[in-house]
Amino acid sequence: xxxxxxxxxxxxxxxxxxxxxxxxxxxxxxxxxxxxxxxxxxxxxxxxxxxxxxxxxxxxxxxxxxxxxxxxxxxxxxxxxxxxxxxxxxxxxxxxxxxxxxxxxxxxxxxxxxxxxxxxxxxxxxxxxxxxxxxxxxxxxxxxxxxxxxxxxxxxxxxxxxxxxxxxxxxxxxxxxxxxxxxxxxxxxxxxxxxxxxxxxxxxxxxxxxxxxxxxxxxxxxxxxxxxxxxxxxxxxxxxxxxxxxxxxxxxxxxxxxxxxxxxxxxxxxxxxxxxxxxxxxxxxxxxxxxxxxxxxxxxxxxxxxxxxxxxxxxxxxxxxxxxxxxxxxxxxxxxxxxxxxxxxxxxxxxxxxxxxxxxxxxxxxxxxxxxxxxxxxxxxxxxxxxxxxxxxxxxxxxxxxxxxxxxxxxxxxxxxxxxxxxxxxxxxxxxxxxxxxxxxxxxxxxxxxxxxxxxxxxxxxxxxxxxxxxxxxxxxxxxxxxxxxxxxxxxxxxxxxxxxxxxxxxxxxxxxxxxxxxxxxxxxxxxxxxxxxxxxxxxxxxxxxxxxxxxxxxxxxxxxxxxxxxxxxxxxxxxxxxxxxxxx
Ligand SMILES: *Cc1c(COP(=O)(O)O)cnc(C)c1O
Numbered sequence: 001x002x003x004x005x006x007x008x009x010x011x012x013x014x015x016x017x018x019x020x021x022x023x024x025x026x027x028x029x030x031x032x033x034x035x036x037x038x039x040x041x042x043x044x045x046x047x048x049x050x051x052x053x054x055x056x057x058x059x060x061x062x063x064x065x066x067x068x069x070x071x072x073x074x075x076x077x078x079x080x081x082x083x084x085x086x087x088x089x090x091x092x093x094x095x096x097x098x099x100x101x102x103x104x105x106x107x108x109x110x111x112x113x114x115x116x117x118x119x120x121x122x123x124x125x126x127x128x129x130x131x132x133x134x135x136x137x138x139x140x141x142x143x144x145x146x147x148x149x150x151x152x153x154x155x156x157x158x159x160x161x162x163x164x165x166x167x168x169x170x171x172x173x174x175x176x177x178x179x180x181x182x183x184x185x186x187x188x189x190x191x192x193x194x195x196x197x198x199x200x201x202x203x204x205x206x207x208x209x210x211x212x213x214x215x216x217x218x219x220x221x222x223x224x225x226x227x228x229x230x231x232x233x234x235x236x237x238x239x240x241x242x243x244x245x246x247x248x249x250x251x252x253x254x255x256x257x258x259x260x261x262x263x264x265x266x267x268x269x270x271x272x273x274x275x276x277x278x279x280x281x282x283x284x285x286x287x288x289x290x291x292x293x294x295x296x297x298x299x300x301x302x303x304x305x306x307x308x309x310x311x312x313x314x315x316x317x318x319x320x321x322x323x324x325x326x327x328x329x330x331x332x333x334x335x336x337x338x339x340x341x342x343x344x345x346x347x348x349x350x351x352x353x354x355x356x357x358x359x360x361x362x363x364x365x366x367x368x369x370x371x372x373x374x375x376x377x378x379x380x381x382x383x384x385x386x387x388x389x390x391x392x393x394x395x396x397x398x399x400x401x402x403x404x405x406x407x408x409x410x411x412x413x414x415x416x417x418x419x420x421x422x423x424x425x426x427x428x429x430x431x432x433x434x435x436x437x438x439x440x441x442x443x444x445x446x447x448x449x450x451x452x453x454x455x456x457x458x459x460x461x462x463x464x465x466x467x468x469x470x471x472x473x474x475x476x477x478x479x480x481x482x483x484x485x486x487x488x489x490x491x492x493x494x495x496x497x498x499x500x501x502x503x504x505x506x507x508x509x510x511x512x513x514x515x516x517x518x519x520x521x522x523x524x525x526x527x528x529x530x531x532x533x534x535x536x537x538x539x540x541x542x543x544x545x546x547x548x549x550x551x552x553x554x555x556x557x558x559x560x561x562x563x564x565x566x567x568x569x570x571x572x573x574x575x576x577x578x579x580x581x582x583x584x585x
Contacts, residue, residue: 010432010442011088011373011547014078018091025095033102074506079546079558082453083506085299085333087545089424090373090442096427097375097420105419107142108409116419117408123422126429127366128382131331131338132359139389140382141412142368142421146332147244149365149381152413154235154248156363156383157291157326158211159391161185161233165222165288166208167195172225173208174199179225185233185288186323189387211392215253228286236278237293238262238270239516240300242330245293254290261516262292267468268520270294270305276313279325291326296358297334297371300510300541301466302473304334306350308357315360327361332379335366337471339440346447351470362388368425371443371545378421445550446472452549453542456559462491462570464528466520466539475510475539477524478570484531489538494573495566496540505565508541 012018075081077088089097105116120142128138143149168184171177187195199205210218222230232254237245239261249259260282263274275292282289292314294305307329317323331338338355340347347355358364364382368374383389391411409415432438450472457463457476466475478495479488496509514521514535521537548554 010090010092012077012091012094013088014548022091022094025091026098029095029099029102032099077546079548079554080504080561081506081546082542082544083508085370085543085545087373088547089375090428090432092427092431093368093372093374093424096423096425100419100423103419107417107419107422108412108415109407111407113419116422119419119426120408120422123425123429124380124382126434127335127368127380127425130434131335131364131366131382132356133364133382133384137385138382139386140380141408142417142425143379143381143412144377144414145369145379146242146330146365146367147247147379148413149332149367149379150242150244150328150330151248151251152381153328153363153365153383154252154290155391155413156388157328158233158252160326160388161288161290162209162211163205164192165210166205166218167192167199169208169218169222169225170199170204171195173221174204178227179222181222181226181230181286182283182288183323186325188318188322188324191322226286231285231287232258233288233290234258234260234282235290235293236260236262236275236282237330238275238295238305239264240268240270240298240303241293241295242299242332245330258290264517264520266519266523267303268301268517269303270310272306272309272313275310279317289325291328291362293328293330294361295334296329296331296355297337297471299333300473300512301475302333302469302471302543304337304351304354304470307354307361311357311360326363328363328365329358329361330365331358332365332367333370334471335364336368336371336434336439337443339434339436339438339443341436341440344436344440344444346444346451348468348470359384368421368428371446372425372428372439373442373545374421374424374428378424380421380425442547442550443472445547446544449544449546449549449555450474450542452555452559453544453562456563457566460563460566460570463566464488464524466524467527472544474542474544477537477539478573479528479530482529482531485525485534485537488525488528488530489534489536490576491570491573492538492540494576495569496538497576498569498572499540499565502565502569505562508543510539510541512537512539 012022076086100116105113107113107116107120110117124140125135128135128140143152164185164187168179172179206212208218219230235245235249235258237259246256246259249256260278262278263271265271279289292310294307294310296304296307311327314325314327317325338358342352344352362384365379366382367379369376369378389411428439450469454465454469454474458465462478462480464477464479477488477492496507499505499507512521522532524537525532
């Protein structure tokens with residue numbers, strides 16, 4: 001196997017090893033900022049009064065207080081931190097972020113940010129290329145994070161669904177023929193154009209839009225035209241989806257019950273057959289499918305759904321039955337694993353095939369502020385082409401100028417937006433690169449780190465690793481042979497409490513329920529011949545992101561510490577459980 005050297009100078013390091021170089025580069029950033037102002041408008045002689053002594057003193061005092069407070073922040077930059085999806089940001093990203101921060105462009109419009117928006121377009125093209133989209137056709141923009149990017153995808157899928165349904169309704173009413181809601185909602189683009197031409201005028205379609213008009217009146221007309229109540233669309237997402245999908249169903253007024261759960265297979269990944277059963281059920285119930293969601297890198301386990309199988313099934317449906325169903329891949333966490341080589345041995349071939357199939361999705365969420373090592377707040381929504389980027393149009397005369405083309409803000413849920421995330425991604429793409437020798441090297445190291453930690457922990461008595469682990473997240477529980485699940489959960493929770501109180505090492509805790517991952521939970525409990533008398537499995541969770549875990553020398557020093565901490569945590573957990581058992585009822 002190739003070694004995984006972290007690109008030199010990529011991170012500050014837990015002892016600020018690269019401080020001198022970073023300071024030099026920050027000087028370059030500040031000098032350019034200062035000089036730029038001095039050079040511009042040489043004829044201007046207006047001078048701002050020097051900052052007065054009182055303001056200087058109060059600012060210095062406040063800054064001192066702020067820095068002292070921040071010094072006590074959770075130390076997420078150290079390899080001791082394995083808690084959540086956060087780590088030391090990469091230096092190129094940090095420099096890009098700071099440079100853009102000083103200039104402070106507002107990427108809401110090209111008029112207010114001609115450079116910021118151009119950098120955003122280039123950075124989006126880099127991410128599009130990374131996931132396999134044609135960067136010249138793909139569209140997208142940066143968001144505050146994956147949650148908003150997922151909402152943005154729903155907004156676009158709803159635009160398409162609303163247009164299809166409105167056209168179907170308009171034609172059915174005009175021709176006096178019964179409406180098949182599901183078939184209309186999922187007509188292909190070619191059929192949509194053909195029928196729109198048959199309808200003749202777009203105004204008739206607009207009059208049937210549930211987005212532009214009163215949705216309850218449109219639902220009533222859909223009922224009359226189809227002969228059955230219209231119960232609205234559903235989102236089909238796997239049981240291990242991120243919470244943002246429930247938020248989306250809520251925010252878009254679909255009702256949270258409209259977020260259907262596709263089953264997981266025995267390994268805890270989306271079950272493609274089960275997904276097809278959900279699609280058949282939606283069709284039988286005449287519920288349009290707003291979108292099907294696959295997850296590449298789940299938030300809890302880092303698991304990668306079989307996106308290739310899902311895309312294949314949906315493509316077959318399009319071929320055989322002319323039904324077009326929107327596929328979104330939530331790669332907020334795992335999208336950056338596309339930087340790994342196509343034959344990367346640290347990923348199973350099935351996971352590599354799944355990552356390679358992300359390009360077949362209609363839309364994709366990627367979070368640079370997770371495995372892109374970019375500072376907050378930076379998520380991104382990508383769509384395959386401009387036809388998938390359409391949303392309802394609005395008019396805001398004060399930010400539009402025809403010669404600049406369609407303004408970015410018409411296609412973003414957010415209004416004012418920074419250029420910091422775009423600049424950070426742009427810097428990462430140009431300096432480190434989104435390929436196997438660039439960011440891919442860091443992520444190879446992260447997966448290697450997870451494997452090494454798993455191997456070390458497996459030697460400890462009562463540590464039960466959750467298998468499989470697809471990427472760089474490791475979960476385990478603490479359980480004695482034959483122990484009841486609730487007792488094991490209590491010990492695992494106690495160990496987590498011990499870690500939470502210890503300054504030396506941070507791990508997180510998660511809970512898997514039998515309602516979302518029944519087979520995975522049962523198999524895990526069987527691994528220690530435990531008794532399944534609880535419907536939840538408590539797990540300790542390590543998210544291995546710090547680049548030092550990818551280096552063999554560093555690992556040799558870090559692993560004994562981790563093992564010894566965990567030993568203490570297990571003992572403390574056993575003691576706490578023993579005390580509880582001994583306590584009078
Ligand atoms: C983190 C995450 C999100 C949400 O992203 P935020 O940036 O926290 O808003 C969505 N989906 C998945 C799979 C995630 O891991």
